Each structure stands twice: as structure tokens, then as C-alpha cells.
Amino acid sequence: MRPSPTQTLRLSLILLAMPLALAACNRDGDEPAPAEVAAETDAPAQETPAASPSxxxxxxxxxxxxxxxxxxxxxxxxxxxHARTYAEEVRNLRQFEEGALAARTEAEGDEGMPPFEKTVTVTVAGQTDRLFSLRREAFDYSGGAHPNTLTTGIVWDRSLKRLIGAPELFRKGADLTALDQALCTAVNAARRQRVPDARTITLAGRDGWACPRAAETPFVLAPGDQAGKAGGLIFLIGPYQVGPGVEGGYEIAIPQTAFKSMIATAYAGEFAGQPRRTGDVTPR
Structure with a gap:
């Protein structure tokens, strides 16, 4: 008995639907269930090296x-x-390596140049209940007659979790002339200790050299004689800044009494007492 037109149409629809059903089954087996997707999405990200305490x-x-x-x-x-410092320093060192390769590529060979070298050493300087400072020393040889060593400072606000500098530490619009002069006097005294016949320099400049301005000079906190307080600031002055390169750099500690009135209200309570050392405190 031949099927009626209606039965033929029904059978055709069934046969057409079967591949679609099978494809749907296969997708169900290949794709993760919504719960599995959520589990993969919620999995914790792998810890970055910079965040690792080790x-x-x-x-x-x-x-x-x-x-x-x-x-x-x-x-x-x-x-x-820690995470920020590690990440930035490693990135800079990688860039230094790339620069060393580029220098030789540009010169079309080593031409007898020894390998470049960069060493960064960070140590804890003074700290208070709110502020934490680090001394950063970078030894850099990038060709030339001799290497250079530059010392800079890092000051961290523990409560705000951010770096601060002179614009944040000192009151907005504060007149820093007295601090500049105190730093200038201390620099001249330090220079005479190293070079007895060194000529006095001034804020205005003389013979090509000038005293550094406090707001433009990196610094760290000076450990003081009162727990949880800084006794002053240590200003970090690079080679060639106040005299010939043979003199090297200077680290000058200025007591907080010379600038306490200039400190921003938010940080005034972090300073008290006297520094453990004043004047030239450059590591020997």
C-alpha cells in the first residue's frame, strides 16, 4: 500500500530533523555546562612574579x-x-639589555666593548608610622671611560598606598628658601671635608656649579631619636651636580627643625626629634 501524501510529508520532516538533533547532542557533549564555564571563569589568576614575597x-x-x-x-x-617596585625595576633592566644589543647593532659589532652592566640595590632608609622610604642605588656601565652610580629615593605613604615627593610632603606654596640655604651650607661643608680647597658654591651658581634646590632633589627619611618619627630628610645629590665627578655624590641629612613649618599638615606629625646623624652621611 502506497503512503498517502500526508504520511510522505510527515516522514520527510522527521528525516530532516534527525541530523539537527544529532548535532545538538554533539554540541552538548563538546561544550562545558554553564556550571563548568563558571568554574573556569572564577578560577584564581596565576600570581604574578612581582607580587610574590619571595x-x-x-x-x-x-x-x-x-x-x-x-x-x-x-x-x-x-x-x-613591593609588587610595583619589582615590576618596574625588572622592566627597566630588560630595556637596558635591549639597549646594549642595539648599541652593538648600531656599531656593527662589539668593537672591543666589554659587556654593559647595570646593578640596582634597594635598601630601607628611614620610616615612620605612616611613611616608608627606600634608598635606591644604581650602578650603570654603558660603555665609555668609566661607570656611573646614581642614588635616588622612594617615599611611600602606607595609608594612601602611593608614592609621594616634594609636592606632597611640603605645604602648597611654602617658601623653601630657608631649607634650600640650610642644604647649601651643609653641601659646602661636606665638600670642604673631601676637598679642602673647594670653592664655595651658592644657590645662584658659581663656576658652573650651584647648590641644589630641596624641591628638585630626591630624598629619603632620616632615622631619628624618637620611635615612629623621622628626625629629618636625607637629600641625595648625584655626581657632577655640585662639583667635579671625582668628588662623587653626596647624601646630606638636614634636621626636621630646619623645615618643620614647611611640611604639609598631613605629614607634620611624622617628624620629631633629631636625626641620628646630620651633615654628610654618604656611605663610605
């Missing part, structure tokens, strides 16, 4: 450059600062 050092050596970084144990107490 990352206090980094070193690498290529044919053209040697680089290294050393951070202090004390930075572990400030995880955000």
Missing part, C-alpha cells in the same frame, strides 16, 4: 649585558610597593 632579587646575563636587582626584606611589609 621575589627580592632578579639577575640575568646575556652576551652583551649583565643586570641584577636586589630588594630588602623590609619591603615585604608593603606588598603593593
Amino acid at each position: 621575589n627580592l632579587s632578579f639577575a640575568d646575563k646575556t652576551e652583551h649585558a649583565t643586570v641584577s636587582l636586589t630588594l630588602p626584606e623590609g619591603i615585604k611589609a608593603e606588598p603593593d610597593l
